[in-house]
Amino acid sequence: MQGRPRRSVLYMPGSNERALAKAKTIPADALIFDLEDAVAPDAKALARDQVSAAVKGGGYGGREIVIRVNALETPWGTEDLLAACDAEPDAILVPKVVHAGDIISVAKILQGVHAAEKIRLWAMMETPMAILNARTIAATAVYAENRLCCLVMGTNDLLKESRARAVHNRFAVVPWLAMTIVAARAYRLDIIDGVYNEFMDEAGLRDECERGRTLGMDGKTLIHPGQVGPCNEIFSPTEEEVVWSRKVIDAFGQAENETKGVIVVEGRMVERLHFAMAQRTVAIAEQIREMEQACG
Numbered sequence: 001m002q003g004r005p006r007r008s009v010l011y012m013p014g015s016n017e018r019a020l021a022k023a024k025t026i027p028a029d030a031l032i033f034d035l036e037d038a039v040a041p042d043a044k045a046l047a048r049d050q051v052s053a054a055v056k057g058g059g060y061g062g063r064e065i066v067i068r069v070n071a072l073e074t075p076w077g078t079e080d081l082l083a084a085c086d087a088e089p090d091a092i093l094v095p096k097v098v099h100a101g102d103i104i105s106v107a108k109i110l111q112g113v114h115a116a117e118k119i120r121l122w123a124m125m126e127t128p129m130a131i132l133n134a135r136t137i138a139a140t141a142v143y144a145e146n147r148l149c150c151l152v153m154g155t156n157d158l159l160k161e162s163r164a165r166a167v168h169n170r171f172a173v174v175p176w177l178a179m180t181i182v183a184a185r186a187y188r189l190d191i192i193d194g195v196y197n198e199f200m201d202e203a204g205l206r207d208e209c210e211r212g213r214t215l216g217m218d219g220k221t222l223i224h225p226g227q228v229g230p231c232n233e234i235f236s237p238t239e240e241e242v243v244w245s246r247k248v249i250d251a252f253g254q255a256e257n258e259t260k261g262v263i264v265v266e267g268r269m270v271e272r273l274h275f276a277m278a279q280r281t282v283a284i285a286e287q288i289r290e291m292e293q294a295c296g
Contacts, residue, residue, distance in 0.1 A: 003280060004064065005029045005288050006150070007219040007235035008228045009192050011068075013038035014047035020054040023063075026225045027232065029291070030064035035080050036071075036095050044076045048083050055087040062291045066122060068093035072105065081106065085115040093122040093152060098129040100136045107146040121147040126154025128161055131176045134183035141187045151184050152221060153177060155194025168204060170211070181216045193217040199224035209234040237285045245278035245285075 010028040012019050014035045023031050033051040035044065055065055067089045069080035084092050094106050103123055110119065123137055124130075130137065134151075141148040155173055158164075164172035177193070184191040193212040196205045209220055209231055219235050222228060237245075251257060251265045252275045262271050 003190060003218075003284060005219075005236075005284055005291065006064070006190055006192060007288075008222055008231040009066075009152070009219055010222045010225065010228060011038065011195070014051040014067075015039045015043040017050050017054075020050060022225075024059050024061070026228060027292075028063060028222070028225075028228045029219065029232070030066055030090075031060065032066045032068050032093055032221070033089075034068045035076070036068050044070070044080075048076070048080055052083045052087040055089050062294055064091065065089040066091040066093050068095060068124075071096045078109075081109055082113065085110060085113050085119065088116045088119060090118065091120040091122050091150070093124060095124045096127065097123040097125065097137060098127055099133050100140050103137060103140045103146055103148055107140075107148075110147065111145060119147065120149040122150040122152055123148060124152050124154050125180050126157035128158070131158070131179055134180045135186070138183040138187040138189055141189055148189065150190040150192065151180060152192045153180065153194040156197070158194075168207070170208070174211075174215070177212075177215055177217070185216070190218045191216075193220040195221045195223050196227065197223070199227055202226075202230055206230050206234060232288075236288055237281045241281055242285045245281040248274055248278040249282065 006029050008028040009030040009032060010023070010026060011032045011034050012023050014020070014033050015038070020033065033054065035047050035051060039047045051067055055067065067080075067084040067087065069084055069092060070076040072078060072081065081092070092106070094102060097103060103121060106121060125134065125137070138148075138151065140146040158173065158176060159166050162172065181191055196208050198204055205227055212220055213235055217235075220231050222231060247265055248270055251263055251270070257263050262269060264270070
């Protein structure tokens with residue numbers, strides 16, 4: 001259950017060169033350089049060149065760098081994908097995924113051009129068909145050559161296509177989120193919640209982050225740098241969670257418990273699955289601490 005922090009995942013428009021440079025100072029865990037929705041058709045080629053240059057130039061520290069390409073069936077998709085492979089980001093975000101074949105097709109292209117092994121694939125879950133096919137999409141991760149490691153919820157598109165009301169408690173959205181979370185966890189994938197559009201409403205953002213974390217989300221996609229701080233705070237392991245996790249790890253590390261499946265820690269029954277969860281919690285907390293120290 002190893003992983004990396006993906007608490008805050010900030011979209012940055014690929015056509016805005018200043019935004020790409022500013023991203024080097026924003027304390028987000030991950031940055032999505034967007035070639036798709038945030039870029040007008042007549043700016044697609046410019047955005048592609050600017051994003052490629054930015055990724056190759058580096059300077060983003062420990063932030064995870066993701067390029068969202070246009071879909072393969074669009075006029076820009078293939079060139080976006082080839083440019084992304086050449087730039088070597090940490091991941092490529094595949095938009096408009098509706099079935100497992102969308103991930104497999106992109107993975108085969110990466111394999112065909114001998115893309116760097118480090119490049120992972122993320123999948124945008126933004127259509128009703130994607131939610132219905134969440135299990136089979138997530139299942140592509142069983143095969144390492146498909147490179148899938150993360151699902152990203154596109155809640156704005158889901159609301160549009162479903163004709164549901166965008167109310168603050170996300171009454172209509174929660175079932176779709178829950179279905180996709182279960183699919184992600186079944187295949188050991190991370191999953192990132194959709195954006196909160198009212199970027200000046202911190203109280204509303206915090207509430208939605210808390211609800212997302214309660215559901216099991218690893219983090220949230222964001223549209224404004226001002227959303228990063230609250231998001232990082234809420235999706236970080238709490239001090240209490242880290243302290244308890246260390247106790248569980250220490251307990252299972254004792255010689256008399258090394259082969260046991262269930263032990264008692266401070267009056268609570270703890271299983272091996274809790275040991276694995278504790279290891280991940282501590283690993284994520286330590287990575288967050290290292291990132292914060294590196295950012296000064």
